[in-house]
Amino acid sequence: MLTPFERKLLPWLAAVGFFMQALDATILNTALPAMAASLGESPLRMQSVIIAYVLTVALLIPASGWLADRFGTRRIYLLAILLFTLGSLACAVAPSLPLLVAARVLQGIGGALLVPVGRLAVLRIFQGRELLRAMSFVTIPGLVGPLIGPALGGWLVEVASWHWVFLINLPVGLLGLLVCGRFMPDLYQPTSGFDWKGFALFSLGLVLASLGLQGMGERSFSVGISLLMLLAGLAAMAGYWLYAARATRPLFSLSLFHSSTFAIGILGNLFARLGSGAMPFLTPLFLQLGLGFSPSVAGMTMIPTVLGAMLTKTLVNRLIPMLGYRRILIGNTLLLGGMMSGFAFIDAGLPYWALLCWLGLFGAFNSLQFSAMNTLTLKDLGPEQASGGNSLLSVVMQLAMSMGIAIAASLLNLFHGEQETWLPTFHITYVAVGVMSMLAALIFAQLGQEECEPTPRRDGSAP
Template sequence: MTQPHPELSAAQLKWLPWLTAVGFFMQTLDGTILNTALPSMAQALGESPLQMQSVVIAYMLTVALLIPASGWLADRFGTRRVYLWAIALFSLGSLACALANTLPLLVAARVLQGVGGALLMPVGRLAVLRAFSKRDLLRVMSFVTIPGLVGPLIGPALGGWLVEVASWHWVFLINLPVGLLGFIASWYYMPEMRRETPRFDWRGFVMFSAGMVLVSVGLQGLGEHSLSTGWSLLLLITGLAAMASYWLYAANAERPLFSLALFQTKTFAIGVWGNLFARLGSGAMPFLTPLFLQLGLGYSPSAAGMTMIPTVLGAMLTKTLVNKLIPRIGYRRILVGNTLLLGALIASFALIDNDLPYWALLGWLGVFGAINSLQFSAMNTLTLQDLSAEHASSGNGLLSVVMQLSMSLGVAIAASLLGLFAASSSEQWLHGFHLTYLCIGLMAMLAAMIFAQLARDDVKERRCEDPV
């Protein structure tokens, strides 16, 4: 039996979508504004640009770790309290990032920032789901997701501009006024909604989280040689043992963190595994391409940021067409064909050099954004559409974890390949980027074999409402 939450005031109903939208904007802006600034940050900290991958991965892994606990924390301690803590931790983490003067301190600050970021969107979305009726929910959620598109649109350009007119510190400091306003508004208008919570699966959470982190760090250590081969292999093997232990534990646990029964739904199983492998390639692109434009082609930070805008515009255009394409073509043909096309398109970045006209480069990036967005929307909708009401929440949580984990692994793999292929001179940087794009493009194509397991009658043609 759940505790009824107090009736919401008119002011709370009015401002709740705005509060959730602000949290989503802070999260998506931070995810894109940083990538353009990485070369300048590396120079200021005396590090190689390739070592800066840890700044990106630390945030992604922290978010992946805490997503499974976000709903339980909101139910246990209340949406208002947890949301206030999320904004505060994200803002404090941003301040700590700006004050960091070494790479280890910056990585630690990104972990703190990730703790807040992991709670911002899930808790805000949960509050919206409970505050509004089904009749109003689509309208409200559509409004909330708009900032999620605006953040990536202005993030790269804003990051490049801030680096040139001020310093890289402002990439993080810009979060502070937004966070302060969001905290004050949430103090007054975020509703405090709690529910009676079942016992959280802390045992499963520790095993699953330990496995995920240790495997990621082990692979990263092997790729960039930040750890010795022996330590990297030890971490990797220990992580795999933790994941195997969780798998055996979840098979018999009464309320596991993620039930293995989820994988009895074939479309979910195919969608999750497909997401994992497909995002290894496409998830690396937001990290790799701003570096390519600056280190490989010699663009300034602001020019590199502006050049990334067509990628987001292409993604926004596709979201207006996806509801028409999937019912007409079907998931199997969309995902098999689009996965191969996306991998080939990533690999084709190996053909880009300084002789390519600028307008052609913009078009190239725009087409990539469109194809990439179609891939994400189709994969995510396929994964969740056939889950029962009992498993919908758990399945959505596992999908979110897999998405973050896959993107962090993609960044680590891309940085490792680039470190293997590239050297210090601009000519070798360009050659290294070309080989890296070729490899991750071929790697992204592997997911087509997974999506090929779909049969025509395995999917139901439904509208695609995925906001990612």
């Protein structure tokens, strides 16, 4: 039983993990060109630093809840902070790109456990209105982290070096270890067996497919080897699908797809997020390599994107009942893809205030897209399916982000060729990414009228 002080402190402990993960997801993007120059690499090869982290998080999300139930929330949360902190230190001292990628995998193992385990502890302790207040507090760092991340990353690169993008995590991690070791509740839950076979098949498919796409983007493997890994990944995913159809307790039950809104929402999320996931990687590079901005100015320029997203979240609950899911998702998907393609018209002659307005509008429509897609995906699942459906949605979100970055890097490599200037390369890449995102409207068009009732039973909004 927790003391009143420990109950008040628990949301703060969970928020620390959320902040560390949210900050790390955005602080790195602005520093990529400086990191590439320091390591003697092309900026077009640096996407592996982001993909390694995102893909590791995606792989471990399904196991996070089981690990916390089996070994206790305190142990797993402390392990998460320790691995994240050690991974940050390893990233800061990495002398080459391969070692930096390996360190990011270690950091990603910790990051994959931080948010789910902290949120699980809050869910176990609080109920009713207390739970609503606690969860609202915990999610605030998820908004603050992306707000300050790009600007902080750019500023650190200029006043110090890119290494401080990772070193900044060390004092927060050490403080978290000391406080969580004393006050984090150690909660256990009776667990059934974990589907290790399904986990292995599913993870193998994700890793191989992502490595195949990344190999084609970086040209670190031959085209033949990259295609072979991509096909092997798809084969492993097909193997999981066949296995899950017969398994008693599969990692992700295929019965989830009996809900047409879930099936459409998951597929729509996957394809729509290919473009949206590429933008946080693509835009800081565009601002620095294409428009010649300094890292700090590029980071500050990204702030309106986050502000637009935050403001839109206050309007989502009004827009969905007014327009319905089908209209919002088809219309907003096309509009958002058009806005991505519209970056092709941005050059050094565009007034700075107009660029800020464009980024703010993009952030607003991007946030509306995420909130509508996620709520549609989860709204018709029963209580017994909610956990599995939410976990699969989280995996798809991370997977789509890593695939989007890999595709964007492949397009940059393809279009840049022997050109001396970067601006035309980014322009045509934005057009391709925007058109790719628009294709998701074909999936959302499959929603029937009876599936578009704007009465969500579960809030699946995402930061």
